[in-house]
Amino acid sequence: xxxxxxxxxxxxMAVSAAPGLLLDVAGPASVVDVNGLxxxxxxxxxxxxxxxxxxxxxxxxxKAGTNTFSISSASGTPKFTGLYVxxxxxxxxxxxxxxxxxxxAPGQSVEVEHNLAGVYNFTQSGEGAYSFGASNVxxxxxxxxxxxxxxxxxxxxxxxxxxxxxxxxxxxxxxxxISRRAVSYTGCTATQQSQISTAATSSNTYVANVNSxxxxxxxxxxxxxxxxxxxxxxRYNTVVSHYKNIGTxxxxxxxxxxxxxxxxxxxxxxxxxxxNPGSPGKIYLCGVFWSAPNxxxxxxxxxxxxxNSHFTVNGGTQDYVYGQSSAKSLAKSNxxxxxxxxxxxxxxxxxxxxxx
Numbered sequence: 222x223x224x225x226x227x228x229x230x231x232x233x234m235a236v237s238a239a240p241g242l243l244l245d246v247a248g249p250a251s252v253v254d255v256n257g258l259x260x261x262x263x264x265x266x267x268x269x270x271x272x273x274x275x276x277x278x279x280x281x282x283x284k285a286g287t288n289t290f291s292i293s294s295a296s297g298t299p300k301f302t303g304l305y306v307x308x309x310x311x312x313x314x315x316x317x318x319x320x321x322x323x324x325x326a327p328g329q330s331v332e333v334e335h336n337l338a339g340v341y342n343f344t345q346s347g348e349g350a351y352s353f354g355a356s357n358v359x360x361x362x363x364x365x366x367x368x369x370x371x372x373x374x375x376x377x378x379x380x381x382x383x384x385x386x387x388x389x390x391x392x393x394x395x396x397x398x399i400s401r402r403a404v405s406y407t408g409c410t411a412t413q414q415s416q417i418s419t420a421a422t423s424s425n426t427y428v429a430n431v432n433s434x435x436x437x438x439x440x441x442x443x444x445x446x447x448x449x450x451x452x453x454x455x456r457y458n459t460v461v462s463h464y465k466n467i468g469t470x471x472x473x474x475x476x477x478x479x480x481x482x483x484x485x486x487x488x489x490x491x492x493x494x495x496x497n498p499g500s501p502g503k504i505y506l507c508g509v510f511w512s513a514p515n516x517x518x519x520x521x522x523x524x525x526x527x528x529n530s531h532f533t534v535n536g537g538t539q540d541y542v543y544g545q546s547s548a549k550s551l552a553k554s555n556x557x558x559x560x561x562x563x564x565x566x567x568x569x570x571x572x573x574x575x576x577x
Contacts, residue, residue: 246290408480
């Protein structure tokens with residue numbers, strides 16, 4: 222009898238010890254200049270257990286100028302002009318640096334301010350009333366060391382915008398006009414230059430092999446459907462155009478080896494690379510890039526494919542999901558997003574393990 226009671230108590234304790242998050246976003250009710258569009262995000266641990274949360278660049282926990290917010294009005298959505306980041310949650314979870322995580326005890330909150338000037342351009346969508354919210358899915362490492370996801374309860378906010386509708390992005394990744402004739406380097410050691418050169422050549426090989434493969438199929442193969450979902454001619458044509466646009470860009474790019482260390486909001490130790498989608502020919506390399514293999518899953522060559530797919534001129538892919546498992550799930554659940562997700566393009570090119 223006692224053992225049954227003890228088991229019931231333990232079961233009840235296990236049920237009560239559940240994680241929970243509440244995300245609140247707030248901002249000014251009215252903004253006359255986009256420079257004043259600062260959003261305060263508050264994340265509170267409403268559960269019974271501590272949460273070790275990853276500072277994923279897609280979430281409010283990262284102050285990087287990434288596409289963290291969904292903003293819309295009756296006249297449309299603003300253009301995203303910030304950064305796209307190559308990030309793998311499972312790799313980040315194994316990173317030793319404290320800057321990779323935010324730890325919240327039960328009942329504890331963290332506030333993070335985001336200035337959206339330079340991250341979103343409201344010129345096309347214009348003046349008027351907007352509603353906005355933030356991504357509410359977070360990665361955390363549980364007490365057993367397992368990487369898991371949690372969905373926060375969240376709200377939305379409204380504001381009115383008038384006057385100045387855009388400013389240039391202040392990031393180091395806002396440069397343009399890069400000469401695209403050969404591989405070039407900024408702040409890279411001789412060893413890094415050699416690694417980049419090898420990776421760029423391998424990246425070109427990946428893309429060439431993909432273009433050859435795609436030219437030889439006219440229906441859904443295992444490889445295609447794994448990464449891009451159910452075959453349709455229109456989606457297939459979109460994928461084909463992306464890789465054709467990328468072409469040999471890898472060997473006509475400037476690679477920056479130092480800017481990532483000082484880029485606001487970017488965690489060097491848990492990030493592979495980042496780009497500004499409107500500045501083709503410039504890729505910024507971060508800490509994880511150097512420990513990655515030259516080819517294979519989440520490789521240096523694959524990272525270059527990933528980043529080149531983000532450039533608007535190549536197709537303008539997004540970062541809807543990160544990692545192989547999530548990319549496969551996206552292909553099954555939402556092929557329309559899979560063909561616009563950078564990691565799906567990378568994993569299709571890396572083809573590891575090999576699929577036919």
